[in-house]
Amino acid sequence: MGATKTDHFTDQQNTIATLAKALGHPARVAILEYLMRIDACICGDIVNELPLAQPTVSQHLKELKNAGLIKGTIEGNAICYCINEEALAQLQSYFKNMSDHLTTKKSNCC
Numbered sequence: 001m002g003a004t005k006t007d008h009f010t011d012q013q014n015t016i017a018t019l020a021k022a023l024g025h026p027a028r029v030a031i032l033e034y035l036m037r038i039d040a041c042i043c044g045d046i047v048n049e050l051p052l053a054q055p056t057v058s059q060h061l062k063e064l065k066n067a068g069l070i071k072g073t074i075e076g077n078a079i080c081y082c083i084n085e086e087a088l089a090q091l092q093s094y095f096k097n098m099s100d101h102l103t104t105k106k107s108n109c110c
Helices: 011-022 026-038 054-067 085-104
Strands: 070-075 078-083
Touching: 011 054, 011 085, 026 054, 026 070, 026 078, 054 070, 054 078
Parallel strands: none
Antiparallel strands: 070 078
């Protein structure tokens, strides 16, 4: 079997792409903003905050969790979600490095 296309990129490039893909839907951005605003683990209140059906919210939560942007723990029959600060730190570092590069860039190419 041949290599997958992601094998041709660094671990960091694949990680950033996964995180960015998860951020590619406004409902997921809204979920992250809500979790940051609450600043606590949430068990079930998220559905009340979005104009989406419960199964749709669950799918978005699954995508965010699979990407590593949020963490989920099971408490009783509910899953509680909170921000994965390590993933946000990776994004912050990546974009800071890009910004720093643009700040120190000596030529104006376009």
